[in-house]
Amino acid sequence: VTEPLPLSLADVRAAAERIRGVAHRTPVVGSRTLDARVGARVLLKAENLQRAGAFKFRGAYHCISRLSEQERARGVLASSSGNHAQAVALACSLLGCAATVLMPTDAPPSKRRATEGYGATVVEFDRYCDDRERLTQERAERDGLTIVHAYDDPRVMAGAGTTALELIEDAGPLDVLVVPLGGGGLLSGCAVVAKGLRAATRVIGVEPQASDDTLRSLAAGRRVTIEVGATIADGQQLAVPGRLTFPVVRALVDRVVTVSDEQILEAMAFLFERMKLVVEPSGATALAAVLAGELDVSGLRVGVVLSGGNVDSARLVSLWKGRGG
Amino acid sequence: VTEPLPLSLADVRAAAERIRGVAHRTPVVGSRTLDARVGARVLLKAENLQRAGAFKFRGAYHCISRLSEQERARGVLASSSGNHAQAVALACSLLGCAATVLMPTDAPPSKRRATEGYGATVVEFDRYCDDRERLTQERAERDGLTIVHAYDDPRVMAGAGTTALELIEDAGPLDVLVVPLGGGGLLSGCAVVAKGLRAATRVIGVEPQASDDTLRSLAAGRRVTIEVGATIADGQQLAVPGRLTFPVVRALVDRVVTVSDEQILEAMAFLFERMKLVVEPSGATALAAVLAGELDVSGLRVGVVLSGGNVDSARLVSLWKGRGG
Numbered sequence: 001v002t003e004p005l006p007l008s009l010a011d012v013r014a015a016a017e018r019i020r021g022v023a024h025r026t027p028v029v030g031s032r033t034l035d036a037r038v039g040a041r042v043l044l045k046a047e048n049l050q051r052a053g054a055f056k057f058r059g060a061y062h063c064i065s066r067l068s069e070q071e072r073a074r075g076v077l078a079s080s081s082g083n084h085a086q087a088v089a090l091a092c093s094l095l096g097c098a099a100t101v102l103m104p105t106d107a108p109p110s111k112r113r114a115t116e117g118y119g120a121t122v123v124e125f126d127r128y129c130d131d132r133e134r135l136t137q138e139r140a141e142r143d144g145l146t147i148v149h150a151y152d153d154p155r156v157m158a159g160a161g162t163t164a165l166e167l168i169e170d171a172g173p174l175d176v177l178v179v180p181l182g183g184g185g186l187l188s189g190c191a192v193v194a195k196g197l198r199a200a201t202r203v204i205g206v207e208p209q210a211s212d213d214t215l216r217s218l219a220a221g222r223r224v225t226i227e228v229g230a231t232i233a234d235g236q237q238l239a240v241p242g243r244l245t246f247p248v249v250r251a252l253v254d255r256v257v258t259v260s261d262e263q264i265l266e267a268m269a270f271l272f273e274r275m276k277l278v279v280e281p282s283g284a285t286a287l288a289a290v291l292a293g294e295l296d297v298s299g300l301r302v303g304v305v306l307s308g309g310n311v312d313s314a315r316l317v318s319l320w321k322g323r324g325g
Numbered sequence: 326v327t328e329p330l331p332l333s334l335a336d337v338r339a340a341a342e343r344i345r346g347v348a349h350r351t352p353v354v355g356s357r358t359l360d361a362r363v364g365a366r367v368l369l370k371a372e373n374l375q376r377a378g379a380f381k382f383r384g385a386y387h388c389i390s391r392l393s394e395q396e397r398a399r400g401v402l403a404s405s406s407g408n409h410a411q412a413v414a415l416a417c418s419l420l421g422c423a424a425t426v427l428m429p430t431d432a433p434p435s436k437r438r439a440t441e442g443y444g445a446t447v448v449e450f451d452r453y454c455d456d457r458e459r460l461t462q463e464r465a466e467r468d469g470l471t472i473v474h475a476y477d478d479p480r481v482m483a484g485a486g487t488t489a490l491e492l493i494e495d496a497g498p499l500d501v502l503v504v505p506l507g508g509g510g511l512l513s514g515c516a517v518v519a520k521g522l523r524a525a526t527r528v529i530g531v532e533p534q535a536s537d538d539t540l541r542s543l544a545a546g547r548r549v550t551i552e553v554g555a556t557i558a559d560g561q562q563l564a565v566p567g568r569l570t571f572p573v574v575r576a577l578v579d580r581v582v583t584v585s586d587e588q589i590l591e592a593m594a595f596l597f598e599r600m601k602l603v604v605e606p607s608g609a610t611a612l613a614a615v616l617a618g619e620l621d622v623s624g625l626r627v628g629v630v631l632s633g634g635n636v637d638s639a640r641l642v643s644l645w646k647g648r649g650g
Contacts, residue, residue: 049352276602277601278603312598
């Protein structure tokens with residue numbers, strides 16, 4: 001017996017209506033240099049130009065806009081040191097709702113400042129001692145807050161899927177769609193759209209080599225928990241696929257591939273120097289797979305999601321220096 | 326007796342038809358953070374995402390597409406170590422025309438490689454010994470080449486003006502339009518558009534402090550030649566305004582202001598960190614003037630042209646390191 005998927009194309013279309021005029025409709029950009037280099041027509045969806053710097057705003061805003069008035073009056077809770085934190089904080093400020101964000105004590109000060117800058121209350125926890133899941137649950141129950149999960153929520157997945165809807169509306173039919181893969185919210189949302197619009201479109205997820213939990217889970221046929229290694233792709237350091245996202249990925253995604261940190265840096269440098277776009281390591285993983293020749297895309301129309309751009313200049317300088325050094 | 330201006334709104338509209346589908350229609354982007362910071366609605370025209378990395382492609386392609394078949398068969402000649410070189414090289418490769426580019430021997434190797442990468446022949450000259458103007462004329466006559474000037478040509482000015490046409494079409498009416506100013510091709514083209522569409526729009530040009538030839542020429546009432554100082558804004562190091570561009574600037578531009586290197590770096594950092602856009606120093610001068618509070622834009626709708634993005638990662642790293650250090 002196959003359970004129905006937690007997400008449909010209609011859900012994503014409804015989310016697109018809900019976020020219209022609030023989320024940016026980010027541009028789709030291309031480059032003849034890129035096309036010549038990979039021998040395909042490549043269309044990049046620039047979610048690094050999204051509000052709060054990443055696709056995460058789509059899901060966070062959509063989810064919070066669908067809460068009841070009572071839920072919004074009590075406030076929401078998120079746990080994230082990254083792009084989801086800023087997305088929830090911004091969405092709450094737009095929807096007039098209090099946001100509390102649990103962040104590890106060692107989160108980058110710039111991320112904390114950005115989250116607080118959007119008006120959220122940051123609560124610290126010790127990443128090495130505290131049980132994050134339990135803390136989140138306890139805090140939510142104690143204060144009557146509604147948890148907005150970073151990916152494992154159909155409303156968040158539907159919001160993320162609007163990325164692919166816009167890409168395909170603007171770029172036309174795709175032979176292949178390549179998407180960064182961490183918790184799986186973006187990939188599952190985009191897969192529902194791509195397959196729903198045209199079943200022949202191949203959908204590919206890209207993980208960092210050091211965090212290949214989905215690749216291994218697909219091989220095992222069930223969600224397996226891995227030891228996450230060191231990688232510059234901090235947005236994808238997850239130990240286990242999502243409970244809701246994994247079934248969608250398993251049902252609809254044609255292939256998951258991995259990329260090395262070196263391949264990610266190569267893609268970031270290409271985006272910087274040739275496309276004039278600042279893209280963070282996790283945001284560049286899908287393009288990294290295409291540039292590295294990991295995929296057979298010769299002669300095809302290939303959509304690639306650049307999922308975020310939140311890397312500060314000091315970090316970029318240190319990444320550049322490490323490159324080839 | 327006032328001479329007629331060398332450029333009209335109709336010329337720019339015709340140029341827009343000519344470059345349609347060849348030049349990118351670059352996105353107009355905004356940011357609530359930016360709006361809050363300057364107290365205005367700011368709409369950025371991202372010409373750093375233009376083909377060959379700068380607005381220059383518009384004028385170069387338009388000009389070369391308007392040459393006769395005989396002229397194109399003989400080939401074109403440009404003199405530039407910067408964005409115009411790459412723009413002419415790319416335009417020629419698209420129009421099936423031979424390009425020769427005069428470049429100083431000390432031009433950055435990356436710019437030379439990019440120009441040659443588009444198929445142009447690079448001819449070196451010594452910036453300190455050779456008379457560039459004379460060299461260009463002699464070479465053109467000797468080889469029967471048509472010179473494509475970087476700004477002082479009505480076809481180049483009309484092509485550059487399409488930047489403002491698209492900005493206003495996409496963003497709606499503007500109270501103020503702020504444009505980087507070097508030779509004056511971009512500013513004069515944009516001024517003809519902005520004033521032609523709505524006479525009440527204020528048009529402002531922005532020069533680096535170290536290269537304020539237009540500001541001083543406006544004060545003197547005639548084109549004056551200055552000693553150009555050191556500045557990071559390498560695209561605007563010009564000693565004298567253009568013969569054709571200056572009358573347009575004088576007739577239509579409301580004000581010229583200058584910005585310091587520090588203000589330019591501040592704007593580049595904002596664009597990098599908050600907008601995820603790579604913009605070169607000259608490309609960021611117009612935004613620098615807005616961010617620095619040099620202009621009274623409170624409560625207004627302000628268009629700002631980001632004119633180019635050709636700064637390589639090594640240079641950006643060295644600029645960052647110099648900043649506040």
